Amino acid sequence: xxxxxxxxxxxxxxxxxxxxxxxxxxxxxxxxxxxxxxxxxxxxxxxxxxxxxxxxxxxxxxxxxxxxxxxxxxxxxxxxxxxxxxxxxxxxxxxxxxxxxxxxxxxxxxxxxxxxxxxxxxxxxxxxxxxxxxxxxxxxxxxxxxxxxxxxxxxxxxxxxxxxxxxxxxxxxxxxxxxxxxxxxxxxxxxxxxxxxxxxxxxxxxxxxxxxxxxxxxxxxxxxxxxxxxxxxx
Numbered sequence: 196x197x198x199x200x201x202x203x204x205x206x207x208x209x210x211x212x213x214x215x216x217x218x219x220x221x222x223x224x225x226x227x228x229x230x231x232x233x234x235x236x237x238x239x240x241x242x243x244x245x246x247x248x249x250x251x252x253x254x255x256x257x258x259x260x261x262x263x264x265x266x267x268x269x270x271x272x273x274x275x276x277x278x279x280x281x282x283x284x285x286x287x288x289x290x291x292x293x294x295x296x297x298x299x300x301x302x303x304x305x306x307x308x309x310x311x312x313x314x315x316x317x318x319x320x321x322x323x324x325x326x327x328x329x330x331x332x333x334x335x336x337x338x339x340x341x342x343x344x345x346x347x348x349x350x351x352x353x354x355x356x357x358x359x360x361x362x363x364x365x366x367x368x369x370x371x372x373x374x375x376x377x378x379x380x381x382x383x384x385x386x387x388x389x390x391x392x393x394x395x396x397x398x399x400x401x402x403x404x405x406x407x408x409x410x411x412x413x414x415x416x417x418x419x420x421x422x423x424x425x426x427x428x429x
Contacts, residue, residue, distance in 0.1 A: 222323060222389025223311040223370055227259045227277070227284025234277070235259035238290045244383075246288045247371070248306045251297070257286040257307060257383070274351045275328050275384065285382040294379045304334070307372045307383050314366045318391035323359040325387035327372060328352075330380060335373040338362045348374075351382065360392070 224243040227235055235241060239259050246253035277284045288294060288305055296302055313321065327333055333348030333355065339362055346357040374383055 221311075221313055221316045221318075221321070221391075223309050223368075223387055225283035225387060226257075226286045226307075226383060226385045228282075234284055241286045243309050244286055245308045246305060247308045249301050249304070251302055252288040252294075252305065257288060258290045259284055259286055274330060274382065275354070283384055283386040285384045287380070287382045294376065294381055296377070296379055300377075303375060303377055305374045305376060305381060305383075307374070308369060309371075310367060310369050311389075312367045313364070313389075316391075320360075320392040321363040321389060322392050323363065323387050323389050324356075325358075325385060326354040326356045327383070327385045328354055329372070329374040329384070330382050331377055332375050333372060333383070334375045335371075337369075337371040337373075339364065339369050351384075 224230075224232070226244060227241060229235055229242070237259070240256045241259050242256065244257040246255055246257055274285060286307070294302060327336075327346075327348055328351050329348045330351035332350055333346075336343045336346050336357060338359055341362050343357065343359065346355055348355040372383055372385060374381060
């Protein structure tokens with residue numbers, strides 16, 4: 196085997212080893228789905244999201260609201276409609292959807308918590324790209340206790356996008372969403388996608404590999420042209 200060919204093969208092996216090794220599904224689950232990403236049954240417990248405050252609701256798991264909008268009173272149909280299978284659905288702190296607002300405001304701010312473990316995956320870094328909606332609104336997102344700024348949600352009729360690029364641990368992570376509910380009903384909906392972020396050196400290796408492959412093709416073409424017979428000219 197030609198030395199250049201051997202070098203190219205070695206570079207290919209190196210590039211394959213440099214890529215992240217991923218298992219089935221990294222990162223947190225969307226709201227209102229089961230372990231396989233399928234929609235939960237009506238008013239089933241969401242196994243991935245807990246209500247950690249206020250104490251009147253938790254700690255306890257949230258409930259999936261299969262109807263996707265407040266029922267029995269205004270503003271009926273004001274929430275974003277549930278997505279396709281495996282996307283997301285609304286969750287609430289009560290199976291009855293409506294909550295009793297305490298006069299002292301103790302039920303106004305509700306914290307939903309989900310955890311995810313990346314220890315089974317290999318990547319130099321991670322990012323989470325998502326969007327959320329909440330009723331009456333979303334006031335805070337925290338990752339491992341650190342607040343992320345600029346991602347508040349005005350109401351339940353539209354999405355607010357967010358991107359998390361820092362603070363994601365290679366092991367267990369805790370992600371929290373705070374909603375504000377000054378008037379019943381209340382709910383939360385989140386969709387997220389976690390992906391690996393390659394190291395700069397990995398990108399340079401890929402570029403080097405592409406350049407090497409192009410150089411080999413060009414060299415082979417020159418070699419073929421040089422050895423091809425030419426017609427005699429009068």
